[in-house]
Amino acid sequence: MNTSSLNMADAAVLPTHYAAAPVLADVLPPVRERGRFGTFFRRYPTVVVGGVLIGIMLFIAIFAPYLGTVDPTALAPAKRTRPPSALYWFGTDMLGRDIYSRVMYGSRVSLIVGFSVAAIASAIGAFIGLVSGFVRALDTVIMRVMDGLMSIPPILLAIALMALTRGSVGNVIVAISIAQIAPVSRLVRGVVLSLREQPYVEAAVASGTRTPAIIWKHILPNTLAPLMVQATFICASAMITESILSFIGAGTPPTIPSWGNIMAEGRALWQVKPYIVFFPAAFLSVTVLAVNLLGDGLRDALDPRLAKRL
Amino acid sequence: MSKLLEVNDLKKHFPIHGGLFGGVTANVYAVDGVSFDIAKGETLSLVGESGCGKSTVGKAILRLIEPTAGQVVLDGERIDNIPLSQLRKLRRRIQVVFQDPFSSLNPRMRVRDILAEPLINFGLAKGGSDIDDKVAALMDKVRLPRDAMRRFPHEFSGGQRQRIGIARALAPGADLIICDEAVSALDVSVKAQIVNLLSDLQDELGLALLFISHDLAIVEHLTHRVAVMYLGRIVELTDRRTLFSKSHHPYTRALLSAVPVPDPDAPRNRVILTGDVPSPINPPSGCRFHTRCPFAFDRCRTEEPQLRSVGTGHQTACHLEHAPGEPIAAMAMA
Numbered sequence: 001m002n003t004s005s006l007n008m009a010d011a012a013v014l015p016t017h018y019a020a021a022p023v024l025a026d027v028l029p030p031v032r033e034r035g036r037f038g039t040f041f042r043r044y045p046t047v048v049v050g051g052v053l054i055g056i057m058l059f060i061a062i063f064a065p066y067l068g069t070v071d072p073t074a075l076a077p078a079k080r081t082r083p084p085s086a087l088y089w090f091g092t093d094m095l096g097r098d099i100y101s102r103v104m105y106g107s108r109v110s111l112i113v114g115f116s117v118a119a120i121a122s123a124i125g126a127f128i129g130l131v132s133g134f135v136r137a138l139d140t141v142i143m144r145v146m147d148g149l150m151s152i153p154p155i156l157l158a159i160a161l162m163a164l165t166r167g168s169v170g171n172v173i174v175a176i177s178i179a180q181i182a183p184v185s186r187l188v189r190g191v192v193l194s195l196r197e198q199p200y201v202e203a204a205v206a207s208g209t210r211t212p213a214i215i216w217k218h219i220l221p222n223t224l225a226p227l228m229v230q231a232t233f234i235c236a237s238a239m240i241t242e243s244i245l246s247f248i249g250a251g252t253p254p255t256i257p258s259w260g261n262i263m264a265e266g267r268a269l270w271q272v273k274p275y276i277v278f279f280p281a282a283f284l285s286v287t288v289l290a291v292n293l294l295g296d297g298l299r300d301a302l303d304p305r306l307a308k309r310l
Numbered sequence: 311m312s313k314l315l316e317v318n319d320l321k322k323h324f325p326i327h328g329g330l331f332g333g334v335t336a337n338v339y340a341v342d343g344v345s346f347d348i349a350k351g352e353t354l355s356l357v358g359e360s361g362c363g364k365s366t367v368g369k370a371i372l373r374l375i376e377p378t379a380g381q382v383v384l385d386g387e388r389i390d391n392i393p394l395s396q397l398r399k400l401r402r403r404i405q406v407v408f409q410d411p412f413s414s415l416n417p418r419m420r421v422r423d424i425l426a427e428p429l430i431n432f433g434l435a436k437g438g439s440d441i442d443d444k445v446a447a448l449m450d451k452v453r454l455p456r457d458a459m460r461r462f463p464h465e466f467s468g469g470q471r472q473r474i475g476i477a478r479a480l481a482p483g484a485d486l487i488i489c490d491e492a493v494s495a496l497d498v499s500v501k502a503q504i505v506n507l508l509s510d511l512q513d514e515l516g517l518a519l520l521f522i523s524h525d526l527a528i529v530e531h532l533t534h535r536v537a538v539m540y541l542g543r544i545v546e547l548t549d550r551r552t553l554f555s556k557s558h559h560p561y562t563r564a565l566l567s568a569v570p571v572p573d574p575d576a577p578r579n580r581v582i583l584t585g586d587v588p589s590p591i592n593p594p595s596g597c598r599f600h601t602r603c604p605f606a607f608d609r610c611r612t613e614e615p616q617l618r619s620v621g622t623g624h625q626t627a628c629h630l631e632h633a634p635g636e637p638i639a640a641m642a643m644a
Contacts, residue, residue, distance in 0.1 A: 199414035202374050203478060207428035208401045217427075221418040 044301045050294030057287050061107040069101035072257045081273050090279045093265060102257040103279050109246075109258035110239045110287060113173055117238035118231040120177040125184025126227055130215060132185060133192025143189070146182040154179035158241055162250045172251050176238045187230055191223045225302040232295030236288045243284055259284045313383075314518050315371070315404075315486055316347040320380035322363070322370050326591070339590050340366045342542035343380070345617075348486065353512065353519040355529040357565065358539035359587055364522045367539075368488045371520070372406055373397060384486075402432045405479035409491035411471035415463035421474055422459040425449075428481040448477040451514075452507065469500035476507065486518045493528060505532050526569045530554055535623075538562045541598045542590055544617065548624040558626040560603050597629065605630055 041048045060067065068089075076096030084091045090099035132142040149157070154176070161175035195201060201218050209217070245251025246260025247267075254261055259280035266276030321342055328335040341363040348354045356364045370377040373390070382390040389400055405428075408414040415424055425445045429435040435444050446456045452473040463471055472492065479487045489508065493501045509532050511517060523529050529536060529550075536553045538546040538561065546559040557563055564581040583602045588594050594601050600610040609629050617625040 199408035199410060200416045202369075202372075203406060203408065203414055203475070204416075204427060205374060206372050206401055206404070206406050207478065207482065208398050208431035209427060210398075210431075217419070218416050222416070 044297045046293040047297030047301055050290045050292070050297060053286060053290030054294060057107055057111060057283075057290070060104055061111045064101075064104040064108065067104055069104050070098050072097060072101040072105045073255065074098075081269065081276075083273075084275055091273070091275045093262070093276050094269060094273075099262065099276060099279055102262050103259065103283055106257045106259045106262060106280060107283065107287070109169060109252055109256060109260075110242060110284065112169060113176065113242040114235040114239040114287075114291065116173045117176045117180060118235035120173065121180035121184050121234050121238075122227055122231045124177070125181045126188045126220075126223065128181065128185035129188025129223075130192055130219070133189045133196065133219075134211070134215065139189075142185070146185055149179070149182040150186075152179075154237075155241055155244055158245060159248070159250050162245060167251060167253045169252055169256065172242055172245060175245075176241050179241075180234050180238065184227070184230055184234070187226060188223055191226055192219055195219050195222055225299075228302065229295050229299045232291050232298065236291040236295070239284065239288055239291070312350060313347045314350045314352075314385060315520075316381070316383040317367070317371065318345050318381040318383070320344045320367065320370055320382065321378045322366050322375065323378045336591050339542050339593055341370065341377075342593070344539070344542070344544050345380075346537050346544065346547060348518050348520060350485065350518055351512065351516040352535065353509075353521055353533045355521040355523060355533040355536045356539060357523055357526060357529055357536060359524065361587060361590070362539045363542040363590070364524075364539055365490050368406070368490045368520065368522050372401075372404060372488060399432075402428075402482040403485045404488065405482065405484035405486070406488045406490060407472070407475045407479050407492040409495050411468045411475060411495060412463075414475050415471055417463055419462075420459070421445075421449075421461055421463065424463070424474065425459070425477055425481055428478060432482045434482060444481075448481055451480060451511065452477040467500075468496055469503060472496060472500075472504055473507065476504075476511070480511065480515070484517070486520065488520045488522065490522045491524070492521075494523065494525060501528065508532065526565060538565065541587060541593055543598060543627065545599065545628070546624075546626045547617065548621075548626075552621065552624050556621075556624075558620055558624070558630075559599075559628045560605055560630070561599050562626075597627075 074097065076092070078096065079088075079092055080094050080096040082088050082092040082096075088098055088100065090103060093099055093102070128142060128146075132139045152160075157179040158172075158175040161178060162171060165171045165175075195218070198218075201214060204214055204218055242251055242258065243260030243263065246258045247264040249261075249264065252258040252261055254265075262280040263277050266273065266280075270277050321344075322340050323342070324338040324340055325334040326336045326338060327333065344363070344367055346354060356367060358364050366375065369375045370390075371382050373382075373394070377390055380390065381388055384400060384403060387400075389397060392400075419427075422442070422445050425448050426435070426441045429441055429444055435441045445459050449456050449459055454470060454473050454477070458466070458470075463474065466474065475492075476487075492508075493504050496504060505528060508519065512519060519532075521529065521533060533550050535547070535549050537544045538553075538559065540561050546553070546557060546562045548557070553562065554566065557566060560581065561583075564583050567579060567581045581604070583604075585602050588598070588601055594611075595614075596612045597603070597606070597610040597615050600606040603610065607629075613629070615627040615629050617627045619625050
C-alpha cells in the first residue's frame with residue numbers, strides 16, 4: 001500500500017458514494033452581520049461611550065488652534081485670575097493666561113504621552129514576553145529583571161529617570177514607558193506559556209510549521225486581545241503619571257501647557273480660585289475614564305472568554 | 311504485513327523539580343517501557359485509565375515531547391533521535407487529531423488557512439488556486455460543505471470541528487494518524503459519525519491509526535488490535551476478538567466488565583477494582599497492578615511480569631497461569 005504518494009489532485013474526484021456515516025446536515029449558522037451600530041451599542045455600550053469621548057479629546061487636541069483659543073502662553077498680568085466668563089470661558093490664571101486655551105492645548109501632551117507610552121510599552125513588553133515565553137533559558141533571567149523593575153513603584157521610577165535628564169515630552173514618554181514594560185511582558189509571557197500548550201499549536205508543530213511561523217501565526221494573534229486591553233489601561237495610567245510628574249515639576253517643562261502643570265500652577269490659589277485647578281482636572285478625569293471604559297469594553301468585545309482568563 | 315511504526319521500550323519520565331536549588335527530586339514515570347508496532351492500514355488502540363500514559367505515548371511518537379529512552383522507528387528509520395530539522399520532513403507521515411475540538415483549531419484562522427498550513431509547509435500546493443482546490447478536496451473527504459472553508463472555527467459544532475481536525479491530519483497525506491481521544495469529547499451520535507468517517511477514510515486511503523481511548527465500546531467498533539496500558543506499561547496486547555472474548559490479564563477483564571451493557575437484565579460477571587491508580591511517581595514494586603489485583607500473590611509483589619506470549623499475537627504481562635479466556639478460579643468465586 002502506498003499512501004505516502006496520495007495524490008491530492010485525485011482527491012478532488014473521489015467517489016461520492018460515502019457509506020455508513022450519516023450525511024452531515026449542511027446547516028451552518030448564518031454568517032453574523034457586522035456593522036450594525038445599534039446592535040453594537042447595545043452589546044458594548046462602554047466601548048461606544050469610551051470611544052466617543054476619546055474621539056472628542058482627539059478632536060480637541062488636533063484642532064486646538066481653531067476652537068476659539070488664543071496663544072496659551074501669552075501673559076496678561078492686568079487680567080490675572082479672572083473667573084470664568086463669556087470672554088474667558090474657564091477664567092485666567094495668576095499670570096493672566098487663558099485657561100480655556102491652555103486646557104485645549106494641554107490635551108495634546110496628555111494624549112501624545114498616553115498613546116505613545118501605550119504603543120512603546122506594549123511593543124517592547126510583547127517582544128520581551130514572547131522571547132521569555134519561548135526561550136526557556138532566558139526566561140528566569142528576564143523575569144527576575146522584570147521582578148526587580150516591578151518592585152519599584154512606577155511613579156517613583158519615572159521620577160528617578162526624569163531626575164537623570166531634562167524635562168521634555170519625549171523624556172517623559174521614555175521614563176513612563178520603562179516603568180510599564182514589566183507588567184506587559186509578564187502578561188504576554190503568561191499568555192504565551194498557556195498558548196504553547198494549546199492543541200492547535202501542537203497540531204501546527206506536527207504539521208511541520210517552523211517556530212517563527214508558530215509565533216507569528218498562532219501565538220501572536222492570540223495575544224493581541226489581552227495586549228490591547230492592557231494597552232488601554234497603560235494609556236490611562238500614563239496620562240495620570242504624566243500629570244503627576246508635571247504637577248511636581250519633574251515632567252513637561254512649564255513652557256508647554258499640560259493638564260498637570262496647569263494644576264500645579266493653580267495649586268497655591270486652590271482655596272480662592274478653584275476653577276484654575278478644576279478644569280484641567282475635569283478633562284484629565286474624563287479622558288482617563290474614557291480610556292478605561294474603552295479598555296473594559298474591549299475586553300468583552302474582543303473575546304468573551306478573555307474575561308475569565310485575565 | 312509490513313510494519314509501519316515500531317515503538318521499542320519507549321520511556322518518558324518527567325522530572326519533578328523542587329528544593330532550594332530546583333534540583334530533580336523525583337520522576338513521574340509516565341511511560342515506562344512500552345513496545346508495540348503498527349502495520350500499514352492497521353488500527354491499534356491504546357486503552358487504559360486516565361493518567362496511565364496513553365497520551366504521553368502519542369506525544370512522544372510525534373516528538374511533541376522528547377522521549378527519555380527507547381526507539382521510535384518509522385518504516386525502518388529511527389525518528390526518536392534525529393535532529394528536529396530532519397524530523398520536519400518526516401512529520402508529514404504522522405499526523406494527530408486531538409481530543410478537544412474547541413482548542414485544537416486556532417480561533418483566529420479561517421478553515422481554509424488551517425488546512426492550507428500543512429500543504430504549504432510540506433510544499434504540497436503551489437499558489438492560491440491550487441491550495442483552494444486541495445482544501446476543497448479535503449472538505450469533501452471529511453464530508454463538510456466546501457463553502458465552509460471561509461468560516462472561522464467558532465462557527466462550527468464540535469463534530470464539525472473534529473472533521474476539520476481530521477482534514478488537517480489528512481492534508482499532508484499522512485500514513486499514520488494518532489487519534490488522541492479523538493471522539494471522547496463528542497456526543498454519542500456525533501461520536502458514531504466520526505468513528506465511521508475514520509474507518510471509511512482508513513479503507514479509502516489505507517491509513518494506519520493509533521487510536522488512544524478509554525472507551526472500550528468505541529474501540530471494539532473500529533480497532534484491529536488493542537494494547538491495554540496500566541501505569542505506564544502495556545499489560546496486554548492482542549487482537550480485538552481475543553481481547554473481548556479471551557482476555558487474560560485481570561486488569562483487562564476489570565476494564566471490560568466496566569463497559570456498560572445496554573440491557574439491565576444481562577448477567578454480568580463484574581470485576582470491581584477498589585482503590586485508586588497508584589502514583590506514577592512511586593510505582594508499586596513487582597507487578598504494578600498488584601495493589602489492586604484481586605488475585606495478587608507473593609510473586610506479584612516482588613517480580614515484575616514481562617510481556618509473554620499466551621497465544622498467536624496475544625501477549626500479556628501477568629504471573630497468573632491460566633488459559634486465556636478461562637475464568638480465573640478466584641474470579642469465579644468472587
